[in-house]
Amino acid sequence: MLPCGVYNRNYGEDMSVLRTRSHWGMLIAFLVLLATIPLFAGYQWENFITLVCFFVINAVGLNILLGYTGQVALGQAAFMAVGAYTSGILTAKLGLSFIVTLPLAGLVAGAAGIIFGLPSVRVKGFYLALVTLGAQFIIIYIIEHLEITGGTDGMTCPFASIGGLTFDTPTKIYWLVMAVTIILVFLAMNLMRTRIGRAFIAVRDNDIAAEVLGVNISHYKLLAFFIGCFYSGIAGALWAHYTTSLHPSQFPLHNSIMYLGIIVVGGMGTMFGPIAGAIVMRGLDELVMIIFPKLAAAFPSMGANMAPALGPMAFGLVFILFLIFEPRGIAHGWRRLKSSVEHWPFSY
């Protein structure tokens, strides 16, 4: 919503993301804040935001696939694994530079996405969800049985290195992950304003109508799978060089469900949703991990695992509450909140 007195007078203004000087000012201030967080915030903040970024990249990818194109996918963690192992193997075994392996990881994961997305041409809804769930198991099974991946024993890879700069400290990793996240969010935001993005939305809203209008739905469904999995691959590559150790158990079904939860809580089909969802879910995770041991300490008769067991219940409760009371997620609630503040005291 534009501030009072600001009107769009041409197509360019209508399409611009940042319409006013204050928009630009806020964006620049926000980017400066993100870039300088390591300078004034502690190690924990850096790591918290870094972990949020992994969630954001994955959730944005899934949002393109599910939120914008309507293709249910339950295997994002496995596609992240494809990217992670691609980058890990290429850097550790072939000695390629991270700047080369990062896009390659995305491309390989995207290609894997196309393979598992092929059934989307014929099936949708729950059936497609089951196919992508299959991807989660098949990909992890393959990784566990390949010698080059180290199988169930895992493998190690070096820290990311570009030119002479090695991203081996939390601060350097933060900057790297943050920069990639910003670029990917920017690209996704703009993608949705292109012909491709509009085709995705058309496929989501009514694929038959879209086809009648000349949208090649098979092409766009597969493209959505490619882009969604490309994002997961990039997240995987960053993760690989963040931990520098890879094991199939790092990419469980639990994470795939979590990414789905993030976009449900954040709001599907919006760019703000996955970001807000990732921050909230990661924050809730932190809260659970900090609060419940204290609860257990206060009530030792519960045993050490009773209080932590409330954590998964809390997550379940959050999902249920959002599905019942705010199915359009935080993004929708935020828009309403903003609107009511902007119209105050004349909000309706």
Add this chain to the structure above:
Amino acid sequence: MRKFTLALIVMFGLAVVLALMLALPGSAVEAKKTPSVKVGCSHGLTGAVSLAHTAYMESMISYFDNINKEGGIKYRDPKTKGIERAKIDFIWADDGYVVDKCVANYTRMKGQGIVLFLNGSVGGTLACQKLCARDKIPQLHAGNMKASLYTPEGKPNKWVITPSAAYTDSFGAFISWLASEWAPANLPAGEKIRLGIITSDCAFGKSLLEPSTEAFMREKGIEYLGMIFAGMADIDMTPQVREMAGKGANWIACNHVTPFASNLAKSVGRLGLHDKVHLFFNQACYDDVYVEMAGADAEGTWGVGFTGHICDPDPFNDRRNEIIKAHYPRTKVFYQHGLGIMYARCVEAALITALEKHGYPITGENVADAIRSADGKGVWARPTPNCLIPGNFDCSDPKDAVMLHDVALLTCEQGKMKVVKFIPCPALSYR
């Protein structure tokens, strides 16, 4: 409805802010009495291996709490030469056996100033391995994987300390015994050992096997029948056992915690296969609770174990039970609690050694050096009963060298675990 939505958003905003505030260095959460040494611990208190990890955690919490109630650990300060005390600030969290949660726990705990990190998940151990090395914080873990024990160059990893042989090594020890002793005495000439694995579909369950283990089985003339998964819940495994028996298995191996192992034994019993199919359990799942839960079906099953089994007569064990019961009165103390106490005592020994050498405060590097001091024994040489390696540890004595060099072969007879012998580990992890 609309008001509720706004309240929901505000509530979540507050929750996130609260979480972040709690994570901030110098927050109220961190304000502990000094001097204290911070030790971090992330275990899967929920999830696939919660039974074992909860027991570890309960033991450690109880043990450190008990130390702190007594005023903290005692050490001789190198500067003042007087006896000083330092409390152990034990920061613990559940990771649900999920790797990124383990990493999040580690990074948060690192920010809180821990000097030692304990964890128990296979994937989490690997994920934190280099982070710990980079941050110079030693990692004491229960997920005994080749990749965490050694650097890619095959050298021992200074920053990773583990209580026992790698899972593949202890399984390899069993394979050696099977081929060299069991088969000649029990199988007709020319008949092969046919071994299959029934385990859970999680990193821990699958960690018995790596390419070197399969090669080792082939080398020993064992026909490997493959791996069948069963769910991690308290379920009947009769279909899986029937399938494995149908393939002609005379041995079924498993690596998981107690309910899984006891259900496997019950399934074999239910099918009346006890005389035809023998069961083997790796390290952590062959314990007293398994015997109790499996009942008569546990008879004649085999497994390899930690020193926990051979330390049972130790007088400290009664005290151990008292400490845990005082903190968790309703907990049933079992073998995994013993391991937890071992971890705790190792931590205590490591901290005392580091404090006596460097004085307060100590760093992670001080603790790592204390653990691996020059004589090769490190803190294990301290007269600390129930440490991971006994206080009077001697590599040349097979009973003492059980941890990294040998494993104890155990069997269940008349409802009791019995140590049959100590088998050398074939060091598959070194290959």
